[in-house]
Amino acid sequence: MTKAALLLALVPQLAPQPARVGGAGDPALPLLPQVSAGHPFVPDTVLSVPGGPRIVRLDMPGSPLIAMRLSIPLEEGASEAGAGYLLQIMGADRARALAGPVGVQVEGTRTPWGVAYTIVGTRPDFDFLAYLLSEAAAEPGAPEVEFERARLAQRAQALRSQETAAGRVVAALRAGVAPSMPPLEGTVESLDGLTLSAVRGVWRRSHRAGGMTLVIAGDVPEELLLSAFQRLGSSGEAPGRPTAPAPRGQAGRAQVIRHWYGEARAVGDPRDPHPTVAVLLISDRLRGAGSDWEAQVQLWEMEGRQVIAIVGAAYPGAAVRMRGGIRAALGETSRGVTAERVRSAVATVRHELLREARTPGGLVTVVGRLVEATTAPDGARRFLDSLERVTPESMVAFLGSLERQTPQRAEVRP
Amino acid sequence: MAAARPGRLLHGLALGLACAWSAPATAQIVSPPGDSAAFRDHGFLSLAVSSHPWSTLVAVTLVIPRGSAEDPDELSGAAWLLGEAVRSRAERSLDVGEATVTVEVGRAQTVLQALALPSAWEDAYDALLDAAFRDPIDGNAVERERASLLAVFRFESGAPVREFEVEFYGTLSRRGDRWGRDPRGTPESVGRITRGDLEDLRIRVYRPREAVVTVAGAVGSEAGVRVFPAGSEAGGTPRLGPRGRAPMWDDDDRRHLVREVTNSWIGVAFAVPPDVPRTLLEFIRHRLEEELNPEPADPDLFGSQVRIEELPGGTVLLIETAVLPEAQRRWEQRIAGTIERLGERHRDPGSFRWHRRRFRSVRLTSDGAPEAEGLRMALDLLREGRVRDLATEVWAMQPEQVEQAVDAFGGPRVLVFGPDLGQDGR
Numbered sequence: 040m041t042k043a044a045l046l047l048a049l050v051p052q053l054a055p056q057p058a059r060v061g062g063a064g065d066p067a068l069p070l071l072p073q074v075s076a077g078h079p080f081v082p083d084t085v086l087s088v089p090g091g092p093r094i095v096r097l098d099m100p101g102s103p104l105i106a107m108r109l110s111i112p113l114e115e116g117a118s119e120a121g122a123g124y125l126l127q128i129m130g131a132d133r134a135r136a137l138a139g140p141v142g143v144q145v146e147g148t149r150t151p152w153g154v155a156y157t158i159v160g161t162r163p164d165f166d167f168l169a170y171l172l173s174e175a176a177a178e179p180g181a182p183e184v185e186f187e188r189a190r191l192a193q194r195a196q197a198l199r200s201q202e203t204a205a206g207r208v209v210a211a212l213r214a215g216v217a218p219s220m221p222p223l224e225g226t227v228e229s230l231d232g233l234t235l236s237a238v239r240g241v242w243r244r245s246h247r248a249g250g251m252t253l254v255i256a257g258d259v260p261e262e263l264l265l266s267a268f269q270r271l272g273s274s275g276e277a278p279g280r281p282t283a284p285a286p287r288g289q290a291g292r293a294q295v296i297r298h299w300y301g302e303a304r305a306v307g308d309p310r311d312p313h314p315t316v317a318v319l320l321i322s323d324r325l326r327g328a329g330s331d332w333e334a335q336v337q338l339w340e341m342e343g344r345q346v347i348a349i350v351g352a353a354y355p356g357a358a359v360r361m362r363g364g365i366r367a368a369l370g371e372t373s374r375g376v377t378a379e380r381v382r383s384a385v386a387t388v389r390h391e392l393l394r395e396a397r398t399p400g401g402l403v404t405v406v407g408r409l410v411e412a413t414t415a416p417d418g419a420r421r422f423l424d425s426l427e428r429v430t431p432e433s434m435v436a437f438l439g440s441l442e443r444q445t446p447q448r449a450e451v452r453p
Numbered sequence: 454m455a456a457a458r459p460g461r462l463l464h465g466l467a468l469g470l471a472c473a474w475s476a477p478a479t480a481q482i483v484s485p486p487g488d489s490a491a492f493r494d495h496g497f498l499s500l501a502v503s504s505h506p507w508s509t510l511v512a513v514t515l516v517i518p519r520g521s522a523e524d525p526d527e528l529s530g531a532a533w534l535l536g537e538a539v540r541s542r543a544e545r546s547l548d549v550g551e552a553t554v555t556v557e558v559g560r561a562q563t564v565l566q567a568l569a570l571p572s573a574w575e576d577a578y579d580a581l582l583d584a585a586f587r588d589p590i591d592g593n594a595v596e597r598e599r600a601s602l603l604a605v606f607r608f609e610s611g612a613p614v615r616e617f618e619v620e621f622y623g624t625l626s627r628r629g630d631r632w633g634r635d636p637r638g639t640p641e642s643v644g645r646i647t648r649g650d651l652e653d654l655r656i657r658v659y660r661p662r663e664a665v666v667t668v669a670g671a672v673g674s675e676a677g678v679r680v681f682p683a684g685s686e687a688g689g690t691p692r693l694g695p696r697g698r699a700p701m702w703d704d705d706d707r708r709h710l711v712r713e714v715t716n717s718w719i720g721v722a723f724a725v726p727p728d729v730p731r732t733l734l735e736f737i738r739h740r741l742e743e744e745l746n747p748e749p750a751d752p753d754l755f756g757s758q759v760r761i762e763e764l765p766g767g768t769v770l771l772i773e774t775a776v777l778p779e780a781q782r783r784w785e786q787r788i789a790g791t792i793e794r795l796g797e798r799h800r801d802p803g804s805f806r807w808h809r810r811r812f813r814s815v816r817l818t819s820d821g822a823p824e825a826e827g828l829r830m831a832l833d834l835l836r837e838g839r840v841r842d843l844a845t846e847v848w849a850m851q852p853e854q855v856e857q858a859v860d861a862f863g864g865p866r867v868l869v870f871g872p873d874l875g876q877d878g879r
Contacts, residue, residue, distance in 0.1 A: 079507050079671070099507040103817050103844050140807070142814030159821075161814050161844075256507070386550020393509040393570065394553075397670070398821045402509070 121225015530638020
């Protein structure tokens with residue numbers, strides 16, 4: 040008798056009784072319960088609160104933990120680049136200062152679609168967790184000095200990135216594939232122009248409860264959930280998005296000893312799993328390519344699209360080989376596609392996604408991120424389903440379409 | 454029966470264990486699930502399952518209560534190499550993406566964990582057990598790990614932190630005791646170990662009857678019912694944990710190993726009385742670590758870590774703190790004072806409840822990953838023969854228990870490792 044058959048022969052008992060030890064296949068033996076047919080990524084309910092956030096519930100009956108992710112869509116004008124990033128830093132810091140004494144986890148993040156806050160705590164603390172989320176999403180009331188501290192820290196980070204050849208290449212590629220989208224972290228120039236008043240304007244424009252989505256994993260009665268988030272975000276008049284262009288600056292020359300080169304290509308559908316699988320296949324291909332140069336494959340999620348970027352570095356003697364290797368990477372990967380390689384890459388992507396989602400906090404992060412990207416409450420489940428439809432033929436077709444694109448290119452030379 | 458594969462045997466046994474549970478997750482405690490003699494005849498000492506259908510993966514955990522302290526004298530590092538060989542074998546017998554397998558070899562135990570897809574957890578379960586107890590040792594994996602270890606040893610050559618760790622563990626037992634050795638061995642010993650040595654070691658220390666297996670995560674009925682309810686008895690004999698009535702030592706001891714290094718290490722060890730409940734001890738550990746990593750940060754402090762370890766003779770609480778040499782004396786006093794005052798700091802019931810609430814949140818959150826819960830269940834079974842209901846036990850802690858426990862600690866045994874800057878720290 041196979042294990043699957045054994046598991047299907049479930050006999051749950053409601054009263055204690057002694058177990059009997061016996062051989063597998065003994066029909067008299069009480070058995071381990073059947074693995075649930077429901078999937079953790081499938082919402083149990085989706086609630087729409089008038090004037091409030093959409094609530095996506097992932098039930099966890101009996102769990103002592105609650106995890107919540109509040110997603111707030113946000114768009115910045117070019118001259119406001121970095122405002123959203125600063126908003127989530129200040130919001131997360133505010134919530135963390137309140138959460139620390141109670142042992143609650145708080146994370147804030149700037150995504151291609153907005154800002155998101157994730158909170159993990161215990162079930163008896165639900166009211167407090169809801170309060171923390173409200174505080175994170177509240178209008179920044181920090182003294183000017185705290186705003187300046189965050190802004191200057193972010194500016195220093197932008198400067199550091201400019202100093203490195205990798206940062207320069209990535210910034211140039213990004214500007215090429217998405218010229219109208221300023222970098223989420225801001226630039227030195229845009230951060231220099233940001234004021235607390237301007238950031239508050241971005242908050243008032245974006246933090247509208249009706250546009251927010253809350254993903255919650257836990258054991259919380261519906262009525263409690265509905266009443267906990269009645270006051271979220273901004274309710275006043277929303278200022279318009281400024282149309283001023285991105286401020287320009289002149290970056291100094293980078294001091295490098297290696298030759299850096301990168302290519303980037305955009306694909307249109309954020310729900311498509313082919314880019315994720317392609318990154319693994321291309322990385323495997325490049326790993327075996329050259330011993331005197333190195334390259335990294337990156338997948339960028341941007342609003343409405345995904346971008347595959349390959350960035351490499353080599354000492355001058357190997358620069359030509361490196362450039363050639365990167366230019367040939369897609370074609371060589373495509374020619375090397377086999378059923379085994381695709382199966383292995385798909386399995387790795389699936390495992391990594393499920394691994395990230397194995398904790399309550401990870402689960403709301405994965406589900407929430409795919410809700411943000413796709414607007415569908417079951418976006419995560421759809422992504423997993425579409426992963427199963429990736430085949431060697433579809434991968435070859437995908438890589439071929441990428442290869443036919445004229446890529447954005449960027450270079451930094453010694 | 455002896456010829457049957459341990460995995461399938463255990464599976465039959467595990468099914469036999471799934472005796473009864475009640476529908477709500479807050480299940481009542483059930484009576485011991487079986488004849489413990491039958492357990493020992495068929496296979497493992499203990500098994501526990503924790504069911505969370507909402508989880509995405511399943512953690513299968515195998516804990517063997519033997520570690521590097523079992524290495525033969527000239528072959529330290531053998532348990533380490535053996536663990537990696539078993540890990541590699543288990544992972545390679547599974548399809549890519551079905552499961553990842555990790556191993557952690559300590560002085561007193563070897564922990565193998567598979568983190569598997571729900572559809573593959575049974576294969577992972579079998580793979581783990583077969584690799585541990587039946588399959589030939591993977592010679593290629595041994596050579597890979599040997600090469601990796603030797604490279605790490607070359608990189609770490611002369612690293613003072615390694616000397617500190619060996620000396621610190623040496624203070625916990627007789628000098629020269631195997632307990633004091635680096636679990637990874639030395640470049641010389643690792644180079645000597647043969648596959649035959651590993652086979653001999655495995656026969657000696659990898660005994661199913663001493664081991665514990667747990668399964669945690671996306672298994673179980675949709676009601677999320679625990680098959681092996683918290684608080685019930687496993688029907689076995691604890692293999693770890695206190696083996697006497699008193700803490701391992703009572704005396705104080707202090708040594709200063711003078712070394713010309715750029716930061717000082719302070720190691721402080723306390724022997725824990727056997728009757729201190731584990732959840733209370735974890736609370737004490739948590740509070741000590743909070744107090745010794747203050748916010749805002751002390752600029753002279755690199756970090757302070759507090760651990761609970763099981764030694765052959767009992768349980769110890771270990772504090773390891775790295776500081777600038779000129780702050781060494783101040784921090785040594787700070788550590789001693791923190792322990793002394795820990796009890797009185799929790800006398801106030803309001804303050805105690807506040808700290809307890811935070812500990813509960815942190816503890817339950819860390820238990821939220823299936824592999825963390827699986828390991829915790831396994832160690833509970835080895836130590837006490839039962840699985841703790843963490844949430845209940847945390848709420849049950851009382852303020853006076855902290856002071857009573859800390860007052861009963863034996864020790865401290867202190868090792869200071871760093872320059873001797875005299876009384877004024879200059």
